[in-house]
Amino acid sequence: MIQEYFDFLKKIASTFALTQEFRLIKEVIALNRGFIRFIIKFIDGSELHVFEHVDARLHKTDYSYHWQDENKKLIKRWDNAPHHPEIKTRPHHMHDEDQIKPSIEPTLTAILKIIENNF
Numbered sequence: 388m389i390q391e392y393f394d395f396l397k398k399i400a401s402t403f404a405l406t407q408e409f410r411l412i413k414e415v416i417a418l419n420r421g422f423i424r425f426i427i428k429f430i431d432g433s434e435l436h437v438f439e440h441v442d443a444r445l446h447k448t449d450y451s452y453h454w455q456d457e458n459k460k461l462i463k464r465w466d467n468a469p470h471h472p473e474i475k476t477r478p479h480h481m482h483d484e485d486q487i488k489p490s491i492e493p494t495l496t497a498i499l500k501i502i503e504n505n506f
Contacts, residue, residue: 389421392445396423396495400437403499405429405506419443432457435502437495452498463501465493 393414401409408428415422424438433456440449451466461482469478474489481490 388443388445389416389441392441393421393423396437396439397425399495399499400425400427403427405431405499405503420448429502429506431506433462433502435498447492450492452493452495454498454502462505465490465498467492 393416397409397411400406406427407430408426410426410428412424412426413422414424420440420442422438422440424436427435427437429435433454436451436453436455438449438451439447441447447467449467451464451468453464453466454462456462461484463484464482466480466482467478471477471480471487474480474487476489476491479490479492481488
């Protein structure tokens with residue numbers, strides 16, 4: 388089940404219309420959990436760094452989607468690190484340049500749609 392989910396993520400990332408390069412960094416699947424990390428380089432030179440930890444039910448226990456420009460400057464990052472107690476959607480939040488904003492737990496598909504709409 389985890390393998391099928393990770394294969395789905397890799398397929399979406401590598402076949403996305405704006406993808407120039409897909410690099411799998413690490414993929415580990417254990418009995419009750421899995422971890423995947425990869426980078427999508429887009430045609431404008433920006434990159435999306437993705438990592439997800441999932442449990443056996445495919446619930447994301449930890450995630451980050453970090454979009455940066457070609458100069459490595461943050462554009463947006465969605466994550467669930469619990470370090471912003473002031474955010475109503477804690478632990479889920481988004482870094483929008485230098486602002487922290489509420490966010491729901493996103494999917495890779497939703498993130499890629501946001502990126503596509505910002506091109």
